[in-house]
């Protein structure tokens with residue numbers, strides 16, 4: 244498969260913006276090339292210089308943890324940036340289409356709509372796994388991207404690995420596996436498979452297990468051809484200096500993150516069990532993520548009653564295949580207790 248031929252013609256011929264930092268990378272004592280404020284910044288730490296456009300120090304630190312080379316790594320302002328860039332680089336508006344697998348993460352559809360790209364929806368099966376026949380039927384010569392979210396949001400389950408491999412083996416466009424919740428899953432990541440599949444893009448994020456949703460930092464791992472295309476299209480300085488500094492510091496605290504993952508998974512199992520004991524809860528779906536999808540007697544009324552008590556969950560009652568469901572993030576033990584007490588008081 245020729246990945247280069249998948250990109251939009253205008254991107255193929257695009258001459259990307261060349262930053263001052265791209266044009267001169269060496270050491271010097273006087274930098275007068277980027278129209279920065281030469282005097283400093285009104286903060287204890289200096290932010291007067293533009294950050295590294297390719298975030299090489301941060302990528303190097305990430306590469307040591309993930310085992311993925313720098314040239315196979317893209318960093319974005321959240322994984323949402325990578326999702327949007329994939330549309331902008333590979334999908335011709337009004338001509339190409341992408342396949343999404345509802346119920347799933349909402350930004351694939353929003354990004355498609357923003358970019359005027361046709362969406363083909365192939366619902367997951369009732370067990371929330373891939374409808375491989377449906378996907379095969381939906382693909383045509385203008386299908387550029389397929390988004391597979393595993394573990395899936397909002398259902399929480401991992402997608403069967405061999406099914407994902409079937410899609411990878413048979414589709415001639417990009418397969419994006421969104422692993423935002425992979426740290427909470429028993430299933431292995433696909434980042435080790437990058438050398439085998441040139442059209443594979445794996446998305447991960449610092450917003451979930453890493454506890455840095457406010458920082459806005461997402462990762463896309465893919466063949467260097469795909470990474471080069473994303474780098475060409477992205478805004479020149481898409482990751483701020485403060486984000487790069489703080490993420491580098493956070494990577495030193497991987498021990499804390501691993502502790503939280505263990506605690507979250509243990510709390511998830513406790514919360515699932517306690518929810519199931521409530522009469523109002525009809526079903527608790529098994530979760531590989533840091534949230535639980537639960538079907539309750541009256542999702543809208545339960546949602547409203549929880550809001551009245553200052554507890555906010557996500558009402559998914561109207562979502563395909565999630566009728567009557569609430570999506571509940573695993574909280575701290577104290578927060579989970581507050582939720583369970585509130586739900587018990589509704590049952591009585």
Ligand code: PMP
Pocket residue numbers: 320321322323324348392395396421423424447448449450456459460461
């Ligand atoms: N993918 C999935 C499946 C998500 O659930 C989310 C956030 N809810 C994202 C991506 C977005 O992550 P980020 O904060 O890195 O943009």
